[in-house]
Amino acid sequence: MAIGAAVTFLCRTKIDPREPPPIHSTIPFFGHIIGVLREGPLYIARISAKSNAPIFTMPMLGGKSYVCRDPQFAALIQRASSTLDFDGIVADMTPRLVGSDRRTRQMLKNNTAWMKRSHEVINPPLGQQRMGAITAIQLRQFSEFVNQVQDGQEVDLFRFITTKVTASTMRAFYGPRNPFAVDPSLIGAFWDWESDIVAYMTGILPSIFAQKARNGLERCVEGFDKYAKVDGYKDAYYLLQNRKALHEEIGISRHEHARLELGICLAFNPNASTIAFWILNNICSRPELLAEIREEIEKNAIIAPGTISFPKLRDACPLLNSVYKETMRTTAPMTSARLVREDTVIADTYLLRKGAFVQIAGSLLHEDASIWGPDVSSFNPRRFQHFSNGSKTDINGNVSSAKADQIHASAFRGFGGGASLCPGRHIAQMEIISLTAAIVSAFDLVAPEGKHVVAWDPPRNVKKFIIAAVKPLELLKVRFKKREGTENVQWILQA
Ligand code: HEM
Structure with a gap:
């Protein structure tokens, strides 16, 4: 038991205390990967309940992925595009999606031009x-x-x-x-x-x-x-x-x-x-x-x-x-993904480490009752009737037309x-x-x-x-x- 605990501890990806709080899996190294393969997006929704933080860290395979579920932080991540990169992901992913040959992959890799x-x-x-x-x-x-x-x-x-x-x-x-x-x-x-x-x-x-x-x-x-x-x-x-x-x-x-x-x-x-x-x-x-x-x-x-x-x-x-x-x-x-090219501090609060991925998780943002209101799990045809970003509903599912209830632009993914x-x-x-x-x-x-x-x-x-x-x-x-x-x-x- 003690040996198991020690191995688990040693295998854990090192997380700086300034990084978003980690949600560890019980199985080190592979636990989150297994969960994601088994349950798909539902896994991330399930484990996210273990933390209230606007961004949390999922350590896996010796690396880590940050998951953002807060509109304000999502907007800040989007804004930090000089160090949180989207294009590199596209240049890497597109050839995989379409089965490009090695030469094309190399040509497109990190080809910012x-x-x-x-x-x-x-x-x-x-x-x-x-x-x-x-x-x-x-x-x-x-x-x-x-x-x-x-x-x-x-x-x-x-x-x-x-x-x-x-x-x-x-x-x-x-x-x-x-x-x-x-x-x-x-x-x-x-x-x-x-x-x-x-x-x-x-x-x-x-x-x-x-x-x-x-x-x-x-x-x-x-x-x-x-x-x-x-x-x-x-x-x-x-x-x-x-x-x-x-x-x-x-x-x-x-x-x-x-x-x-x-x-x-x-x-x-x-x-x-x-x-x-x-x-x-x-x-x-x-x-x-x-x-x-x-x-x-x-x-x-x-x-x-x-x-x-x-x-x-x-x-x-x-x-x-x-x-x-x-x-x-x-x-x-x-889900929007970004690769952290350089260590980046978000909102003077969280350190995002070079080499990690950040995901802005649409599945969490679209299902958050604190953003959309208590009827978040239902289809409400009038939710976007007053504002193009939507507005929060009250306890009876009524959609507010008050400006104060307008939903943050980055909540809709x-x-x-x-x-x-x-x-x-x-x-x-x-x-x-x-x-x-x-x-x-x-x-x-x-x-x-x-x-x-x-x-x-x-x-x-x-x-x-x-x-x-x-x-x-x-x-x-x-x-x-x-x-x-x-x-x-x-x-x-x-x-
Ligand atoms: C309701 C339908 C659509 C949805 C939900 C949708 C959603 C998205 C999302 C989420 C992305 C960003 C991908 C990412 O962050 O990884 C994206 C990118 C893109 N979409 Fe759409 N899209 C839709 C329809 C279309 C249509 C009709 C076109 C073109 C006629 C289009 C063209 C593109 C292109 C070219 C990109 C890549 C942008 C880039 O690499 O910078 N989309 N779309």
């Missing part, structure tokens, strides 16, 4: 003022999609929405000859890769432990390679043309560029389409909310029979936008924050609220033939480590039924 130029190429064309071309194509395609759904069509809602949104997004960004249009089975291959991407990324015998992901990835890479061969980029959004030119300039081969292309598709596709699924689930499963949302859209965003204005959805439909944000709060508790704030957030909002508005205006989602009710709110895959919004664990079968009086309407989503 590449990262800086990548941001310059990627971020501005996704901005609110510059996204007009993408908006026009997406809205035209979503309109066609909604008009083509058959009255009475039965689908698994998750697969249906994610497939359509993926196809549409690829068309918008890569043009009509995009690999997923040439071979639509690549949509399934893409999602095979995405759904097991964390296992694939570890690099531990992917042909055994992540076979489906690997096969899916390789098929997509092949598709992008062919797309480049036939000069499909001629029709691509200029962001992608410029990114290809940048990769050519620094000596990345066509095949390796095809791999990196999957990295950006990972940003464009899974989150927006998964959230589109959850928002439909959240609205259509609540008849009163559905009626209110329809009324709001009808009053404020339908500008001619069957014509829905996206700017009006964005600017004049506060309930729809609140439901969108609340859907993200409850299904996209994203759906789009990350600071240096890693999602540059695609305006496009995501455009896609999700527009598609949602068109579907709820055109259809009732009812039980499939032979069933009495829709099995709304499928269980979620909360144990799985994700890099995108949480997925449903079961099918959600619904029947699209045209709403009475709208049978002959041709829907138009207008930019």
Whole structure:
């Protein structure tokens, strides 16, 4: 017993008293890793209850990770970007995600010039003022999609929405000859890769432990390679043309560029389409909310029979936008990671040691009753109605409109924050609220033939480590039924 205790003590990672307080695992060295592998994000939530500190230390594998669960500290971590680095993590992770060869990995590793130029190429064309071309194509395609759904069509809602949104997004960004249009089975291959991407990324015998992901990835890479061969980029959004030119300039081969292309598709596709699924689930499963949302859209965003204005959805439909944000709060508790490049003191309080990782834990911030109010675990459609950052609820779940109850901007982690704030957030909002508005205006989602009710709110895959919004664990079968009086309407989503 005494020897065990001594070994445990000696194996402990050394923690300076100025560092955030440690939460030790009972099994030294590997304990936290085992917990995380077994329970996923739930493990961090469980052990976080052992400390009240705004940041705590998880010692593991001889190193350590700091976990932040406080909005003020999150903001300070984001601000300290000169020593708490995000780009290095991206440059290290991206090649792992897409299976780059050793040469490409080396080229990108710590290549700060590449990262800086990548941001310059990627971020501005996704901005609110510059996204007009993408908006026009997406809205035209979503309109066609909604008009083509058959009255009475039965689908698994998750697969249906994610497939359509993926196809549409690829068309918008890569043009009509995009690999997923040439071979639509690549949509399934893409999602095979995405759904097991964390296992694939570890690099531990992917042909055994992540076979489906690997096969899916390789098929997509092949598709992008062919797309480049036939000069499909001629029709691509200029962001992608410029990114290809940048990769050519620094000596990345066509095949390796095809791999990196999957990295950006990972940003464009899974989150927006998964959230589109959850928002439909959240609205259509609540008849009163559905009626209110329809009324709001009808009053404020339908500008001619069957014509829905996206700017009006964005600017004049506060309930729809609140439901969108609340859907993200409850299904996209994203974690932002930073690598500590130099010892850094946060808020004159905590020392963060060079070489450690800091995580701003969306799963803790989004579930904290002291931030959001006592109904934090419930879906509250009005939580973001008064302020874009949300406001705290009272004991009865009422959402306060008092400025004092406005929630700290860094508490909502759906789009990350600071240096890693999602540059695609305006496009995501455009896609999700527009598609949602068109579907709820055109259809009732009812039980499939032979069933009495829709099995709304499928269980979620909360144990799985994700890099995108949480997925449903079961099918959600619904029947699209045209709403009475709208049978002959041709829907138009207008930019
Ligand atoms: C609701 C949908 C979306 C969610 C929840 C989301 C979330 C995020 C988050 C959390 C990050 C930061 C990653 C990190 O800190 O590690 C991020 C980055 C990024 N997102 Fe999104 N995103 C969404 C949609 C989109 C869309 C539609 C696009 C493009 C059209 C996009 C483009 C990007 C890009 C390019 C980055 C990388 C930024 C960088 O490396 O600096 N995202 N996104």
